[in-house]
Amino acid sequence: MAETLEFELVSPSKLLISQPVEMVVVPGSEGNFGALPQHAPMLSTVRPGVIDIYQKGAVVNRIFVAGGFAEVTETRCTVLAEEAVPLADLSRDAVQARLTAAREALQEADQPLEKAQAKNRIAVAEAMLAALS
Amino acid sequence: MASLKDLRARISSVKNTRKITSAMKMVAASKLRRAQEAAEAGRPYAERMERMLGNLAGSMVGQAGAPKLLAGTGKDAVHLLVVMTADRGLCGGFNTNVARNARNLIKDLQAAGKQVKVLCVGRKGRDLLKRDFASLILQTYEGLTRRGATFENADMVAQKVLSMFDAGEFDVCTVVYNKFQSAIAQVVTRQQLVPFPVPAVAANTNDAAGKALYEYEPSEEGILADLLPKNVSMQLFSALLEGDASEQGARMSAMDNATRNAGDMINKLTLVYNRTRQAAITKELIEIISGAEAL
CATH class of the missing domain: 1.20.5 (Single alpha-helices involved in coiled-coils or other helix-helix interfaces)
Structure with missing residues (x-):
């Protein structure tokens, strides 16, 4: 099994997602970026867009966020979103x-x-x- | 001594009061559970934001380019107080505690020669403060927690605070609210919003070489400029959530006390009522008997 990254999606009213994932693609304000395990630590602002969660090489969950902040460390990716809705909803x-x-x-x-x-x-x-x- | 009829009326009125207070207690208890859940659900966001901000702020402190929200305006002549109370009373010392704390703070600041401005969140706070400081109150927000505290409502207050700060109308902003500890304990807390108080830990770890070096997109300043106003909203939001939970907790215990007191009072009144009734019966009997003996 491949290494995983602890992904957390938090909105002001609750902790929406907290799960290990293979990769997440976050819509950063200067372009989308994918966060894999062992990613260099970084902080970025997030523009309104879609977060893709990858498990076993395929997208398993797509979530719309209305902007916020993302913090990536080697083992963790935290997204603070002002609003977050699963795309399917x-x-x-x-x-x-x-x-x-x-x-x-x-x-x-x-x-x-x-x-x-x-x-x-x-x-x-x-x-x-x-x-x- | 009150007549029997008066006593009966008194007892039934206390019984009605007890019904009301026990219903209010029940309502407060169910609202408390919801408010408490909301307050707990809001914590992860606040914690993570604080961590990010601590990281960022630690590296920006003392630098020339630091935004004003972080570094302050360089003066502390004008203080803005955000006083968070409930819209409604009947919740024990909840509102008065906050108001008293705010009043002391205002007096201290004024004694130190500072100018004070006040934003009231919740009608009771305004009612309690306007006697002494009517001229300082700029605006009052009401009904922010009527349907549970929402982020939009907190954001509305935050935007007001931020636009005042941008216009240079104050230098330091402090929020006074009730922090929720348990259903029976609320702690009045003062928290400084502007300038952002850099956590001591973050400032220290900055010196350590082991601190992770972050990459910033777009730039440190850019992120800070976004993050700091968000943080003000968030701090206000969590204060609102804590305040809401505290209010319900305070009301629940106040109403519990009231219900118990009403019960005690009913017992006492019933005792007096029964004694009076017995005394009246005995008196009548004596009258009849002595009347019969006289014949």
């Missing part, structure tokens, strides 16, 4: 509705802070759509 209609709502929020926003938040939501929804197609 996302429906195109719901995401489309979310995108529309976010766009409307941007139109109505008049303060810089609200605008930034709405833009962020649009980016997340667009990334969800891209992940689905």
Whole structure:
């Protein structure tokens, strides 16, 4: 059996996944990176996108995360996500509705802070759509 | 001495009170379980974020480029207090403890010549503080834990704090809340949010050569600039969760006490009632007997 990496996916409300995996591919802000055992320690920000979990050379789980942080050490990969949903649980209609709502929020926003938040939501929804197609 | 009728009314009213307090206790107990689970579920995230931040902050401390959220503004003239209380009362000393702690802190700071601003989370905190410090309270948030504490709600407060910090409206931010220890013990805690207090351990391990060297993507500064505001949200979120669990715990034990007191009171009143009734009967008998003897 190959070496495994302890993968942890945590959202503010709970610990979503904590299991040994062969490899994970994380959407880093400067490009996707795969984390295998014995990876050099690194810290990265995560852009909205899909995390792929590999077991025995095949993808077994795909999870959408709406941005966050990833910490990789030789034996562990921790992803702190603001929001995380298994890709299978996302429906195109719901995401489309979310995108529309976010766009409307941007139109109505008049303060810089609200605008930034709405833009962020649009980016997340667009990334969800891209992940689905 | 109260009449029999008065006593009966009194007993039945205490019985009603007991029903209410015992129902409230039950409700609080079930809410407590949920709040406690939520608080425990939120801990892993907070722990990991602290670890990451400790790593990063340790290597950034003392460097010129450190972000303000970490290094501070270089002054401590204006303090912002976030006071976390409940929206509702009937939970023993829960709200007053936080308010008292906050009041002492405000007085200390003012005595030291600092300017103080207050953000109230929870209506009771505002009610208790506004008598002395109405002019210091900037804003009050209510109903944040009505349907259980959510990250969005905490984030809303955090965004306010961050935008004030960016606008240079304060130098140091401290949150005062009840830390949950058990259903009967809550500890009022002060925690500094801004500037981020670097854990002593992390600062020390930085000197050790054995510390793992991290690669950073995009860069140390970039990650810190993202991570620090997130950390403020997260700290507020965990304070909110702890506060919610503490509130339910405090209410549960307060209502348990109230229920027990009501029970004691009913016993006492029933005793008085029975004695009075017996005395009245005896009196009537004596009257009848002495009336019959007189004939």
